[in-house]
Amino acid sequence: MSITRDNSDERPDPDALLRRVQEEEEGAQADARPMGRLKVFFGYAAGVGKTYAMLEEAHRAQEAGVDVVVGYVEPHTRVDTLALLKGLEVLPPKRVCHRGIGLKEFDLDAALQRHPQVVLVDELAHSNAPGCRHRKRYQDVEELLRAGIDVYTTVNVQHLEGVNDKVAAVTSVAVSERVPDRLFDAADSVELVDLEPAELIERLRAGKVYAPERAAWALEHFFSRSNLGALREIALRRAADRLGRDRRQASEPRSAGADDVLVLIAGEGPQARVVRAAASLAEASGGTLVALAVEPSEDNGQTDAENAQMREALALAEQLGARVVTLTGDDPVQPAALYAASAGIRHIVAPATRQRAGWLPRKDLVYRLRRAAPEATVTAVPALDAPTALASTGVVTGFRPTAADAARAAAAVVLATAVSQIAWMVSPATSVILMVYLLVALLLATRADGFLYAVLVALGSVVAYSFFFTAPRFTFHAYGMSAPIIFTFLLIGTLASSSLAIRLKRQAAQATRRSYRTEVLLESTRMLQSATSLQGCLEAAAVQVVKILDYPVVMYEADATSPGGLRPPRVYDGPKGEGRVVDTAALTTPAEAAVAAWVAANGEAAGAGTDTLREARCRYVPIRGKDAVWGVAGLVLEGNDDLGPFEHNLLAALLDECGQAAESVALARRHRDLTMKAEKEALRTNLLRSISHDLRTPLTSISGDADMLLADEGALSPQQRRRLETDIAEDAAWLIGLVENLLSVTRLDDGDVQVQLQPELVADVVAEALRHASRRIADHQLEVLMDDELLMAQMDGRLIVQVLVNLVNNAIAYTPAGSTITVSAQAEGARVRFCVADNGPGIADGEKTRVFDLFYHGASAVMGARLSDKAPLPGVTRPAGEGGDARRGMGLGLALCRSILRAHGGDMHLTDAQPHGCVFTFYLSVVSVTDGAMPCHGPLDAEKEEGEARDGADK
Numbered sequence: 001m002s003i004t005r006d007n008s009d010e011r012p013d014p015d016a017l018l019r020r021v022q023e024e025e026e027g028a029q030a031d032a033r034p035m036g037r038l039k040v041f042f043g044y045a046a047g048v049g050k051t052y053a054m055l056e057e058a059h060r061a062q063e064a065g066v067d068v069v070v071g072y073v074e075p076h077t078r079v080d081t082l083a084l085l086k087g088l089e090v091l092p093p094k095r096v097c098h099r100g101i102g103l104k105e106f107d108l109d110a111a112l113q114r115h116p117q118v119v120l121v122d123e124l125a126h127s128n129a130p131g132c133r134h135r136k137r138y139q140d141v142e143e144l145l146r147a148g149i150d151v152y153t154t155v156n157v158q159h160l161e162g163v164n165d166k167v168a169a170v171t172s173v174a175v176s177e178r179v180p181d182r183l184f185d186a187a188d189s190v191e192l193v194d195l196e197p198a199e200l201i202e203r204l205r206a207g208k209v210y211a212p213e214r215a216a217w218a219l220e221h222f223f224s225r226s227n228l229g230a231l232r233e234i235a236l237r238r239a240a241d242r243l244g245r246d247r248r249q250a251s252e253p254r255s256a257g258a259d260d261v262l263v264l265i266a267g268e269g270p271q272a273r274v275v276r277a278a279a280s281l282a283e284a285s286g287g288t289l290v291a292l293a294v295e296p297s298e299d300n301g302q303t304d305a306e307n308a309q310m311r312e313a314l315a316l317a318e319q320l321g322a323r324v325v326t327l328t329g330d331d332p333v334q335p336a337a338l339y340a341a342s343a344g345i346r347h348i349v350a351p352a353t354r355q356r357a358g359w360l361p362r363k364d365l366v367y368r369l370r371r372a373a374p375e376a377t378v379t380a381v382p383a384l385d386a387p388t389a390l391a392s393t394g395v396v397t398g399f400r401p402t403a404a405d406a407a408r409a410a411a412a413v414v415l416a417t418a419v420s421q422i423a424w425m426v427s428p429a430t431s432v433i434l435m436v437y438l439l440v441a442l443l444l445a446t447r448a449d450g451f452l453y454a455v456l457v458a459l460g461s462v463v464a465y466s467f468f469f470t471a472p473r474f475t476f477h478a479y480g481m482s483a484p485i486i487f488t489f490l491l492i493g494t495l496a497s498s499s500l501a502i503r504l505k506r507q508a509a510q511a512t513r514r515s516y517r518t519e520v521l522l523e524s525t526r527m528l529q530s531a532t533s534l535q536g537c538l539e540a541a542a543v544q545v546v547k548i549l550d551y552p553v554v555m556y557e558a559d560a561t562s563p564g565g566l567r568p569p570r571v572y573d574g575p576k577g578e579g580r581v582v583d584t585a586a587l588t589t590p591a592e593a594a595v596a597a598w599v600a601a602n603g604e605a606a607g608a609g610t611d612t613l614r615e616a617r618c619r620y621v622p623i624r625g626k627d628a629v630w631g632v633a634g635l636v637l638e639g640n641d642d643l644g645p646f647e648h649n650l651l652a653a654l655l656d657e658c659g660q661a662a663e664s665v666a667l668a669r670r671h672r673d674l675t676m677k678a679e680k681e682a683l684r685t686n687l688l689r690s691i692s693h694d695l696r697t698p699l700t701s702i703s704g705d706a707d708m709l710l711a712d713e714g715a716l717s718p719q720q721r722r723r724l725e726t727d728i729a730e731d732a733a734w735l736i737g738l739v740e741n742l743l744s745v746t747r748l749d750d751g752d753v754q755v756q757l758q759p760e761l762v763a764d765v766v767a768e769a770l771r772h773a774s775r776r777i778a779d780h781q782l783e784v785l786m787d788d789e790l791l792m793a794q795m796d797g798r799l800i801v802q803v804l805v806n807l808v809n810n811a812i813a814y815t816p817a818g819s820t821i822t823v824s825a826q827a828e829g830a831r832v833r834f835c836v837a838d839n840g841p842g843i844a845d846g847e848k849t850r851v852f853d854l855f856y857h858g859a860s861a862v863m864g865a866r867l868s869d870k871a872p873l874p875g876v877t878r879p880a881g882e883g884g885d886a887r888r889g890m891g892l893g894l895a896l897c898r899s900i901l902r903a904h905g906g907d908m909h910l911t912d913a914q915p916h917g918c919v920f921t922f923y924l925s926v927v928s929v930t931d932g933a934m935p936c937h938g939p940l941d942a943e944k945e946e947g948e949a950r951d952g953a954d955k
Contacts, residue, residue: 036145037188040124041154043800044235045228047209048195050154051122054083057152057191062088072106074123080208089116096131097607103129108140111149118150125159125177130668133598135611146602157235160184161320162280165273170230171222179318180738181278181279185242192239197228225292244590260287262340263317266294266332268363272315274381278349279320281379285347291317291324293340294332298839308399314648326649330506337372348373352380408444409456416440417464424469434490437461439492445501454498461494462487520548524654534558537665538623538631541658542572545633548654549647554587554618554634556596565631566600569593587636589615596632603629608637621657625663647716669895698731705731730775740802755796755903759927762791762825762832769804770823777808779817785824792927798901806893807836807920815840815917831923839917848910852898897922 041050051073062068065242070090073081091114094107105128111119121144134140139149146198158167162181168174184190202222203209263278265271275291314324327335334388340348353365366380407889419440420433441457448454463476466487470478478484527540535557540553552573559565568598571584586592597614599606599620607616618634633655705724712721763786769781804823811821815838822837843851898908901922 004639012563020585023204034148036149036151038141038145038183038186039150039152039189039191040184040187041152041191041193042157042184042235042239043154043193043195043233044157044199045223046156047203047652048193050193052081052084052158053191054120054122054152054154055081055088058118059084061118067117069111069114069119071111071119071121072123073120074126075104087596088120094132098129098131105129105132106134106137106140108143111144111256112147115147115149118152119144120152122154124153124155124183125179126786127177130615133613135614136177137242138183143602153180155184157231158237160238162276163238164235165276167231170234170661171227172737173222180323182319190239190242194232194236197225200228200822201225203719247868259285259347260290260343260345261285262290262292262336262343262345262348263322264294264336264348264365264369265310265317266351271309271771272316274349274351275313275316275320275322277315277379277381279322281347281349287347289317289320289322289347290343291322292336293324293326294335295328304408311648324649331374333368336369337376338378340373346376348376349381350377350378352382360922362805365864383794405448405453406456408448409453409460412440412444412457413460413464414634415444416461420465420469430486434486435491437465437490438493438497442497444499445505448498448502448505453626454495454502455500456489458495462491465490508870520544521650521654525657528657531661531665534630534662534665537658537662538633539572539652540569540635540661541623542570544654545635545651546572548650549635552587552636554596554636555590556593556600556634558600558628558630558632561845566593566597569596569634587634592617592634594678596634598661599632600629607634620652621655623662625659625661625666628663628666630659632756650887697734698735702728744839755799757794757904759792759798760795760797762786762793763789763792764823765795765800766798766804766823767810768797769801772801772805773808774812776812777821780812780815781818781820783820783822785822785826787826791825791832794927795904795923797926799903803897803900803922804834804836806897810893810920811836811838811840811918814838828923830926832926833919833921833923835919837913837917837919839913839915842912842916842918843910851910852908 010457011850022062026133037273041054041057041273043050055070055073058068058070068088070088072091072093073085091107091110093104096103098479106121121137128134128140132140134143141153144151158171158175159179160181161178162409164175164178200209201223232940261278261282263275267273268772277417278291279289279760282913291314293310295310313591318324325339327339329335331420335348336348340346343366346371350366366378370378384643416437416439421435423429423432423436429860441461444457445453466476466478466483467474470483471487472479478487521544524540525546526546530652531537531540538555538557545551545553552571554569557567595607595616595618598613603622603624604612605619605621606612606614606621607618608614609619618636620632620634622629623631623633702736705728708716709721716724739807766786770777770784808821808823811819815821822835822841824833824835824837826833895918896909901908904924908920908925911919911921913919
């Protein structure tokens with residue numbers, strides 16, 4: 001029989017697919033929240049009219065139908081400016097109490113809740129009072145922009161980070177409130193508000209800018225004519241530079257030959273001016289700024305002030321768009337030169353430091369850097385000339401005196417003298433004495449903290465040797481001509497060996513530190529690569545952060561069911577933290593969770609040690625992928641603890657790797673979902689195709705037979721009519737069985753079927769199944785084997801009857817007439833073993849592992865095998881007298897049987913019969929009659945009685 005395949009069922013409509021893709025893209029664009037636009041009103045000093053121009057622009061936008069709200073305008077007595085507030089909606093300010101003084105600040109939450117098209121926020125560089133979400137107002141503006149709200153704001157040139165040093169040099173005033181240049185350069189529009197300095201001075205004298213008493217002081221200091229002229233020139237140049245940069249970026253991509261700039265941050269005093277100068281050079285050359293921090297070893301004695309200065313310099317470099325790299329070493333010159341050579345950087349910016357004084361004068365940093373990197377251009381920037389620079393401490397780190405080093409030096413001299421005294425008594429040889437001093441000094445040098453030990457032990461050894469072992473003994477006189485040479489040898493040898501041992505100790509400590517962290521990072525990579533879920537990635541990252549940094553970590557997992565939401569947190573602490581008490585409840589309060597939620601929504605760090613929500617207990621860092629935030633890590637910082645540059649970069653690298661691993665897991669899960677969706681689609685297609693064929697064939701037969709019966713006008717004999725009626729009944733019964741199998745599979749897969757286990761007589765179940773078997777069972781030899789007629793098993797009788805019916809019908813359909821079919825049930829310990837066997841042609845070994853799959857029909861069709869509703873296996877011939885649909889089917893029977901038995905807590909197994917054929921076996925729990933269990937009058941009995949009554953009526 002030929003089967004015509006309808007290809008239209010397999011290939012979707014291309015137009016429908018195109019429409020679906022377009023709808024998904026439109027939905028994604030609708031869900032994506034666009035960034036707001038920033039307009040900056042830029043001036044060179046207060047009073048030039050920035051706020052006035054901003055309010056006029058707001059009125060024009062409102063007249064054009066734009067929803068405009070005044071978020072915050074600095075309160076002052078300028079009548080003309082205050083008059084422009086009329087007609088505009090003004091948000092009430094947020095009231096904050098700081099040190100007993102009530103302050104008014106911009107209410108960010110109210111603006112976000114109101115969500116107008118445009119918000120006016122005056123004084124971009126303003127520092128918020130404690131209690132506000134962000135430390136700086138420009139951070140409030142950035143959050144408004146991320147929320148899709150346009151912002152109008154004002155700023156003066158002296159508040160830009162990049163020109164801070166120029167302004168300080170001109171005005172001799174260090175401006176503390178500064179705005180990153182990136183925000184100014186990224187503004188969509190900058191309007192320069194200009195006014196002649198003479199006119200501004202007249203406005204000051206007229207009291208239109210400040211109160212009279214304050215205006216007089218301002219005219220004598222900051223608002224002098226020379227200062228205003230210089231500030232105006234700087235503002236004009238900065239605005240022109242921004243315009244030229246925009247044009248270059250729009251017309252010329254970044255050149256491959258652009259010169260990158262390396263700025264060296266070595267922790268030797270404040271270096272803000274050095275970083276700004278390097279950023280300007282990188283911008284002018286069109287290259288990338290790389291900030292290299294060389295962190296001294298842990299035992300180098302670096303002060304907290306130096307650590308804070310290094311952190312500030314790195315934070316400024318990141319703010320200016322630099323790529324931060326951290327290395328370790330006592331001398332920053334060699335690491336910087338090696339890194340510049342390996343990275344191909346030919347321009348290095350370093351702070352100009354003074355030559356160190358002491359017994360061994362040391363050249364300044366720039367001189368040594370030029371010697372170490374002769375192929376690079378080294379630019380020296382004097383950091384100490386900036387108004388914000390602090391005085392140099394003048395402390396030589398390596399020779400910082402400590403009591404422990406002095407005690408070790410004294411102990412080394414005493415121990416060497418005592419051992420030498422014993423050696424002198426045995427053999428008065430000066431060479432032995434000298435070796436004893438050198439050896440003892442070298443051994444104790446491995447425990448020294450600094451080079452002070454080397455100096456003290458060298459001097460002490462010379463003095464002790466001269467006093468105790470030089471003739472005349474016990475005096476400081478020396479008569480021999482070789483005495484000065486011996487003293488010099490002992491001094492230099494002891495000093496050199498001790499210094500070398502101390503240096504090797506430090507280098508070994510640094511190498512161990514780097515090796516440990518490298519090992520942990522490699523372990524982190526392996527753990528993250530082996531993680532199969534988002535929770536596994538976050539847990540691996542948390543464990544490694546605790547191991548590396550020794551900080552407790554609070555980990556929040558992103559909630560995929562709620563955009564921007566987070567799951568309940570988990571707190572991790574390592575073995576090193578056993579001595580400390582971590583208050584888990586204090587780390588997971590609603591306030592802390594709110595900070596973590598803000599970090600997840602905005603993708604920026606917040607909490608302790610940052611400028612945003614700094615009152616939080618933890619520092620929260622987002623775990624980002626390419627397009628999403630997968631979680632938030634909270635580091636528990638106690639007291640004044642803060643991360644050093646090395647730890648900061650290490651944490652960033654680890655969390656970035658965690659974000660990439662989480663993204664890989666999400667992509668793999670998405671791939672699995674798509675694969676599963678494709679498989680379900682293929683399954684649905686196969687199901688529809690199989691149903692359309694398997695329903696069409698019996699329905700056609702029923703329709704044809706019924707037409708013949710209706711058209712009969714005595715042409716059909718009673719035997720022919722009986723044959724047609726029998727065919728109709730068989731086809732209808734087959735359809736009923738097919739529908740029952742479909743419904744049963746659906747219910748089992750959905751979990752809707754409640755298996756009702758109760759004791760049942762095995763003999764009754766087998767008899768009921770044989771009553772429902774195919775009528776073609778008469779063409780076969782049926783054997784029923786049961787050792788005990790009262791054998792009982794725990795089962796759902798109706799479902800087990802269906803299993804046996806399917807297995808018997810399967811054997812009937814796939815064995816030739818005259819074959820033997822055996823149904824057996826025997827007790828084996830605590831179980832009842834059911835078997836349905838036949839001596840037919842059997843099933844090939846390659847098909848046995850797949851016959852229980854849904855819709856599997858063997859190697860030649862879709863899925864399944866050996867079932868009354870399945871296609872015949874290759875090599876099986878149809879029994880005589882059967883039509884082409886004798887084994888039609890969908891491949892449901894065996895899959896249904898296995899599902900029913902698994903719902904009973906068991907399974908089905910297929911083995912070969914001897915010499916040929918198949919044996920299907922399954923087990924059920926036995927029920928002992930001695931325990932008082934009796935078969936219940938349940939659904940199986942009702943069905944049996946109904947069948948017997950129906951048979952009696954037929955008779």
